[in-house]
Amino acid sequence: MLADRLPADGWAWQFSLANGTRCDALIRLPFPPGPIAIDSQSRSRPGRRCAARRTRRPAPRPSAAWPPISASMSRMSPRKYICPGETAEGALIFLPSEALHADLHALFGTLVAEAGRRGVYLVSPGTLWAVLGAMRALMRDVRLRAEAQQLRREVAKLAEETERLDRRVASLKRHFAEMQVDLQQIETTAQKITAAGARIEAVEMDPPAAARAAEMSGLQLQAALGLPLLCLLAWVCGGCRRGVRPRVVAAGLLSQLVIAGALLHIPPLRAGFAALGDAVDALARATRAGTTLVFGYLGGGPLPFAELAPGGSFILFFQALPLVLLVGALSAVLYHWRILPLVVDALAAGLKRLFGLSGACNLSVAANVFVGMVEAPLLIRPWLATLTRAELFVSMVAGLATISGNMLVVYATMIAPVVPDAAGQLLTASLIAAPASILAGLLMLPESEPAAVGAEGPMPRLYDGTMDALVRGTADGLTLLLGIMASLIVFVALVALLNMALEPLTGLTLQRLAGFAFWPLAWAMGIPAAECATVAESLGVKVVVNEFVSYLQLAASGGAGLAERSRVILTYALCGFTNFASVGIMVTGMSALCPERRAEITGLGLKSLVAASIACCMAGATVGVLTAP
Structure with missing residues (x-):
């Protein structure tokens, strides 16, 4: 012992x-x-x-x-x-x-x-084992204190030698005739400084600055190499089709880098992240007031008993998910007041100039940044039948590669303790995913038909008034809330059932198998090799179950085993509805909006999941290029 x-x-x-x-x-x-x-x-x-x-x-x-x-x-x-x-x-x-x-x-x-x-x-043996653990911690603390004292002594010696060097250089200037003697003294002092530096390096516990700089540039170059590799992967997954326009590739990559660089490194825009985070906190507090009134301590109110386990009183359905109701109502009101349509129109105009797609396709992609994968096609319902096959595919990819505004607020609230400026990071991820989804979609299915004309006018009005928008938005939020609850229960149960059958035979879970497939994608985003397995497993959970569970696991683990840069990159890569359940929801909704293209929409379902997963990884790689460890 x-x-x-x-x-x-x-x-x-x-x-x-x-x-x-x-x-x-x-x-x-x-x-x-x-x-x-x-x-x-x-x-x-x-x-x-x-x-x-x-x-x-x-x-x-x-x-x-x-x-x-x-x-x-x-x-x-x-x-x-x-x-x-x-x-x-x-x-x-x-x-x-x-x-x-x-x-x-x-x-x-x-x-x-x-x-x-x-x-x-x-x-007893158990008591001695615990006592020895405390003694080992005490010995380690004493040893670290001794090393710190040695470091202070060596730094003091280095300061003394540096001052002596300054005095001798001044003496050299005053007594040029004695230059040879002074140079010998300088050489002696330099040797002492070198020896002191060697002693300091012996007790240095952090990696040298040069090593950190080399690691930083290496990881960023790794992500820069990963971007074209992800483009190549999308092209190969599409069957290496001809007809990919260089303009699409250049516009897709440059627009991602420009959007990310502006939002991450321009101080005024970066300061907006903090304001957005405050707004999310305000929404969470307001929702907590409503859930406390309706559900009491189940909804976050004061507990009538002592909480024995930290966090044991948190109930996902009663405390976190009701935020969907408030955000759904506010989104409907902002749409009715023409605030969301104004932002969406501006974004659609920019996408049209970059990629040259039709107005309906651009409008659908831009709307997906703020609304869900079914609500965005609803805005272009009159033009769905006239979209080219490539434009239809791009619309489906954009629906899976982004998240809606109400889920953005929920996820930002969940991961705020783990990821800095979580709300701003998720909004940036959705904005980057818009050009990334177009790029991934057109690489897998290049445009071979003339673009359709339409959807150039203002977005249609959906509500009769503010109160109608508020009521219908709340109802839509309730439908989404119940759908999330049902999806979590069913898909987590199904994955657990499959793991019960798979693990005794192979020793592996479904998430771990998916993690093996996503390991190269994690590396392509600029993740260190030691952390690629953790990131890949989170991506596997996202595809097999959904992104909600992945974000929930990230928040519950506190990002254990991941550096801050890796947590930020993973946040961007998870920001999308890229899972099998979402594919089913999207295919069902779009088939109902455009029954004459049901077979075409169904056939493109799984392909759009592949393209959207690559688009989310492109967003992560873009942040990896622009973010230093």
Whole structure:
């Protein structure tokens, strides 16, 4: 136990104290408290009697019936194991049996208490293991303090040598004739500085700055290489079709980098992230007030009992998901007030100039940044039948590669403790995903027909008034809330069921298998190789179950095993409805909007999932290029 828990120089075997007593072991703790002697008592005659006594009736008084125990206690004299100035004011008697330790405390409590008063303590294997852990932490702390003191001394020496160098350089300027002598002195001082620097490097615990800089540039170059590789993957997955326009590739990559660079590195826009985060917090607090009124402590109100486990009172359905209702109502009101249409029209105009697609397709892609995968096609319902096959495919990819505004607020609330400026990061991810989805879609299915004409006018009005928008938005939010709840229950249960069948046969889960497939994509986003497995598994959970569970796991784990940069990249890569359930929802909704193209929409469903997954990884790689560790 000592060898496992303590360093080799932290203890000694069969150590002789100054009073002539030889203890079984001595733990070399610094003063205070000082070294602690340990003596081991084997399970001999008293122990056997103790074991036999457990099966009998209540024992007589210990002092009369157990003379060997009394004699053993008498050997625990402080004079034997406690030497002032040499050891601590206490010693340990190790009993190699938990049962013996318990029996001694139960039958000889008075003698054990007397031994403790004298500074001698009986410890069982479990107690000694825990005590050794605390002693190891104390030794490590003392060692780190000593190294810090050494570092301070070396820095002070370095400062002294630097001051001496300055004085001698000044002497060189004043006494040019004695240049040779002064140069020799400078050389001597430089040697001393080099020696001091070597000693400092010996106690330096952080990686050198040059190594960090090399790692930084290496990871960013890795992400820069990953972007074209992801484009190549999309082209290969589409069957290496001809007809991909260089304008589409250049516009797609440059627009992603420009959007990300502007939102991440221009101070005024970056400051807007904090304001957006405050707005999300305000929405969460307002929702908490409503859920507290309706559900009481289940909705986040004061608990009528003590919370035994931290976070045990959090209930997802009653405290986090109701935010969907408020955001759904507000989104409908903003749409009716023509605020959302104004932003969507501006974004659609920019996409049209970049990629040259029809107005209806651009409008659908731009709307997907703020609304869901079914609501966006609803805005272009009159033109769905006239879209080219490539434009229809791009609209489907954009629906899966982005998230709606109400889910953005929910996810931002969930991962705010783990990802800095979570709301702004998710909004940036959706904006980057718009050109990324067009690029991935047109690489897999290049445009081969003339673009359709239409959807150039204003977006249609959906509500009769503000109150109508508020009521219908709340109803839509309720439908979404119940759909999320049902999807979580069903898909988590199905994955658990598949894992029950798969794990005994292969030793792997469905998420782990999907993680193997996503490992190269994690590397292409600029993730360090040591963290690629964790990121790939999160991407696998997102595709197999949904992104809600992936974000939930990220928030629950606190980003364990991932650096801050990797957590940010993963946040961008998860920002999309790229899962099988969403494909089913989208195909069903779009088929209902355009029944004459039902077969075409169904055939493009799984292909759009592949393209959307690549588009989300492009967003992560873009941030990887622009973000240093």
